[in-house]
Amino acid sequence: MAAIKLHVLKPSVNNMAARVFVRAAKLDFTEDDVYGKTRSKEFLAMNPAHMTPMMEAKGLPKGVMWESCAIMQYLCNKHELSKFYPVAPAKRAMIDSAMFYLIGTLYPYVARATYPALGFPQYAGEVGASNLDAAHKSEAQNAAMAAVAEPLDVFHKFYMDGKPFIGGAKPSIADIRLAATLEFLAVVDYQLPGWAKTYMAAMEKSLGKAYAEPAADVRGYISYVKSQKK
Template sequence: MAKKTAAKPAAKSAKKSAVKPALGAATKTARSAKAAKPAKKPALHLNVLKPSVNNMSVRVFVRAAGLDFAESDVWGSTRTPEFLAKNPAHLTPMLEEKGLPNGALWESCAIMQYLSNKHGLEKFYPKAPAKRAMIDSAMFYLIGTLYPYVARATYPALGFPQYAGEVGASDAGPTEKTEASKAATAAIAEPLEVFRTFYMNGTPFIGGSKPSIADIRLAATLEFLAAIDYALPDWGTAYMAAMEKKLGKAYSEPAADVRGYIAHVKSQQK
């Protein structure tokens, strides 16, 4: 009888130990299933046209800033009812984010300013009023003076539509259009020199020793000059190289899309 009595607890013990691992495994599996929630969508959603240097500016910035974002190529879709409902100006880049007054924001400089302010990115957009004023001035001077010259000089070669009211978009003949493009190309040298002597004034970048959002906007703009084989001054070539070296893949990956498009257009012309 003693043998039988001893056997019973052993059997119970074996039963319990068999149940425990099984329950433990099931609990772990349930916990894992609970933990594996669907990945959250990034709060920032960029709508871009990859061959555009305006779009390149913001694409470089979000990467350099290490922001979490999603990106959609909206080539051929900016005039659809869905896009126009969000953005009646049909412009890119367009940022979509919860909390924006109308849910969307366009204009590359405005997007970079907004994101810098929101995330406290002072290394790209300093808070000190005097330093910030120089960054703002450089960007406004670029979009108001330099970029229109670059657009008039390069858009014909790139196959981009020209702005209404200008020679390139008029019924003028090929000779007049070519002359207008040449005049714009010749005019680029002056604002470029202003960037060197005033905005950089002996420093490597507009922001001083590190690139600012104004530098990102300038470097991206200068990428288009390759479309007309514009000979940048030596300092300009060194500046472009320094920007790419400083920002690494954050710069080179978006730049590759612009450069690839320019190379494609040139190959078609040949």
């Protein structure tokens, strides 16, 4: 039996990050597609947060864990994968900062901008999940789309700062998380700045099939969603 079982939803970029990582790191893993099962009694018994990606692995205190960045951090620690997650505290701090900034700031904007088009449920308390009319919802979606530009620029100017990747010459786990996130913006035809297009291409070139295979699932879903709108 493989050491790692990843429970995944293939159209999701949160999942894509972990899926790219286990491939790029050449870890021993299997994948279980849990579409339609995350709220089942069995799944909730393991994971009351019903979140994917969820990793099942021996040695974890509860047998499972979720949160894509934490999964990548744990696997890097366990398998000493310093090429994806530097060990020196100051360098590691930058990778952690980039990932927290992504999850806490960029991702909520990306979700509000893209989830309506992806047909994903929006978060409680947000305009998109409310009973407000379509005009209000579209205004909120456009505001979120406009807000994406600032954190994107921060990734470029602060975290990358002239280097090809946040990780330097090679992609780090923060790069895997960022590139996967940006994949969703295609569903709203978001015009990525030139540097981001170059960056995405460099990610795919550097990681090869490890990136392309999970990306194909996300891109396939986006193409399907777009074809339904025509």
